[in-house]
Amino acid sequence: MPHVPTIAALATAHGNGGIGIIRLSGPDSWAIAEQLTAGQPALVDHMANLRRICHPATGEALDQGIVLPMRGPRSYTGEDTVELQLHGSPLLLDSVLGVCLELGAQSARPGEFTFRALLAGKLSLLQAEAVRDLVNAGSDEELSLARKSLFTDTSQPFREVLSLITKSLASVEGPVDFPDQFTEEDEASALHGATSLAVEARAEIQKLLADAQATARLQHGVTVVIAGAPNVGKSSLMNALLKYPRVIVSDIPGTTRDSVSEDILLGRHRVTLVDTAGIGTAPADLLDGLAGERARQSLECADVVLVVLDAETGLQPHERDLLDHARRQPHLVAVNKIDAGPVPRGLEVEVGEQVLGISATEGIELDALTDRLTKLVETVAETVAAKQMVTHRQAAELMTSDRALVDFMNSAGAAPADVLAYYLGEAREAMQRLLGEHIAPDEILATVFNTFCIGK
Numbered sequence: 190m191p192h193v194p195t196i197a198a199l200a201t202a203h204g205n206g207g208i209g210i211i212r213l214s215g216p217d218s219w220a221i222a223e224q225l226t227a228g229q230p231a232l233v234d235h236m237a238n239l240r241r242i243c244h245p246a247t248g249e250a251l252d253q254g255i256v257l258p259m260r261g262p263r264s265y266t267g268e269d270t271v272e273l274q275l276h277g278s279p280l281l282l283d284s285v286l287g288v289c290l291e292l293g294a295q296s297a298r299p300g301e302f303t304f305r306a307l308l309a310g311k312l313s314l315l316q317a318e319a320v321r322d323l324v325n326a327g328s329d330e331e332l333s334l335a336r337k338s339l340f341t342d343t344s345q346p347f348r349e350v351l352s353l354i355t356k357s358l359a360s361v362e363g364p365v366d367f368p369d370q371f372t373e374e375d376e377a378s379a380l381h382g383a384t385s386l387a388v389e390a391r392a393e394i395q396k397l398l399a400d401a402q403a404t405a406r407l408q409h410g411v412t413v414v415i416a417g418a419p420n421v422g423k424s425s426l427m428n429a430l431l432k433y434p435r436v437i438v439s440d441i442p443g444t445t446r447d448s449v450s451e452d453i454l455l456g457r458h459r460v461t462l463v464d465t466a467g468i469g470t471a472p473a474d475l476l477d478g479l480a481g482e483r484a485r486q487s488l489e490c491a492d493v494v495l496v497v498l499d500a501e502t503g504l505q506p507h508e509r510d511l512l513d514h515a516r517r518q519p520h521l522v523a524v525n526k527i528d529a530g531p532v533p534r535g536l537e538v539e540v541g542e543q544v545l546g547i548s549a550t551e552g553i554e555l556d557a558l559t560d561r562l563t564k565l566v567e568t569v570a571e572t573v574a575a576k577q578m579v580t581h582r583q584a585a586e587l588m589t590s591d592r593a594l595v596d597f598m599n600s601a602g603a604a605p606a607d608v609l610a611y612y613l614g615e616a617r618e619a620m621q622r623l624l625g626e627h628i629a630p631d632e633i634l635a636t637v638f639n640t641f642c643i644g645k
């Protein structure tokens with residue numbers, strides 16, 4: 190039996206708090222806890238044991254807290270584990286963790302506790318990914334989808350695809366494995382059946398890829414790009430929406446150069462708000478040109494455009510292109526600086542749609558703007574609501590499978606049966622990897638657990 194090291198890590202977030210938890214897992218975890226509580230009553234399995242934590246060499250009391258020992262397999266990882274619930278001081282926790290390492294534990298790698306749970310069969314690969322997404326959820330919707338993946342079996346749609354591909358492969362392999370039992374007519378009919386199954390599998394894959402797209406939008410948020418001509422008050426509006434002075438504001442046109450992104454929560458949705466350089470006017474120099482280019486790139490990636498005009502100048506000819514661009518997608522038009530003067534008469538007619546007069550610096554009508562923006566973001570997010578969470582890794586495997594199915598369909602009737610079987614085999618393997626079957630632990634570590642936090 191290979192020696193399994195005992196791992197230790199802080200399981201709670203860094204920083205000061207009421208309590209902080211150090212987690213140990215592996216064959217020596219109990220022995221380490223016993224050394225930390227030497228001279229006190231023996232630890233009782235699956236019970237909260239109030240103990241003083243002392244340095245075993247010097248006897249110095251490091252803290253007092255709850256020691257929660259759990260004999261495997263009745264533990265998260267399936268191994269012997271111990272949780273030390275101590276006072277939430279980063280210095281104190283670091284010192285106790287340091288002693289655990291002195292006593293033979295190794296620092297856990299990101300996600301290593303969950304990885305061990307996976308190896309022990311406590312969790313499926315999809316559930317392990319759900320644990321990560323639950324911890325990282327930034328909105329109610331992400332949270333409820335992550336909960337669904339963790340507490341219910343969301344592998345069914347993937348298994349359905351796998352089953353269709355497997356049936357398709359069986360139809361193609363029959364004539365290869367038992368050539369004398371198949372007439373030419375049988376072979377043609379088997380190939381026809383295999384192709385129909387592949388078409389069905391592809392349709393299911395497309396639905397799951399739509400869920401993957403919706404998941405990505407949920408996790409990275411709807412992108413709202415603030416765009417407009419120089420000096421109209423885009424950065425002032427960004428700061429007002431963020432409620433702190435994140436970006437530089439000045440009366441010099443061309444203050445903002447690079448696009449600056451920040452996350453905010455609008456209603457139930459995580460939103461990436463992007464401030465951009467002014468566009469529309471002819472660039473004054475090379476840097477100005479580059480800044481405009483950046484702003485246009487940001488616009489290309491926008492889910493929603495918030496066009497800002499200036500009440501003092503009214504609609505300028507160079508703002509028309511931007512308005513035309515914005516009209517192609519969900520957008521709002523805000524007319525800023527109404528504290529200095531009203532929205533010019535006839536502006537709405539010139540713009541061709543409803544506009545909202547605001548003042549970024551004086552806070553006028555910003556609540557109304559936020560409400561409208563929230564509704565727009567909700568509409569955008571909900572047009573592609575995910576039925577279930579499909580992670581980036583799962584989407585990559587779905588695409589690999591889909592490509593192999595396309596290769597199969599393009600070759601059906603032209604290539605020999607063993608080549609067709611090879612393509613379907615590739616499609617099947619990708620689905621198996623997605624489900625965590627036939628995938629080496631090293632590959633799982635590299636592709637899934639490197640995105641976990643330490644201590645989980």
Ligand SMILES: Nc1nc2c(ncn2[C@@H]2O[C@H](COP(=O)(O)OP(=O)(O)OP(=O)(O)O)[C@@H](O)[C@H]2O)c(=O)[nH]1
Pocket residue numbers: 417418419420421422423424425426437438439440441442443444445446465466467525526527528529547548549550551
């Ligand atoms: N009166 C008034 N002035 C404003 C308002 N919003 C912004 N300003 C002023 O307009 C000037 C430009 O503001 P910015 O927020 O830097 O404008 P910007 O659109 O980001 O400008 P660039 O980054 O140069 O494209 C500054 O002097 C701001 O104080 C407002 O609501 N009312």
Ligand SMILES: [Mg+2]
Pocket residue numbers: 423424425437438444445465466
């Ligand atoms: Mg700016």
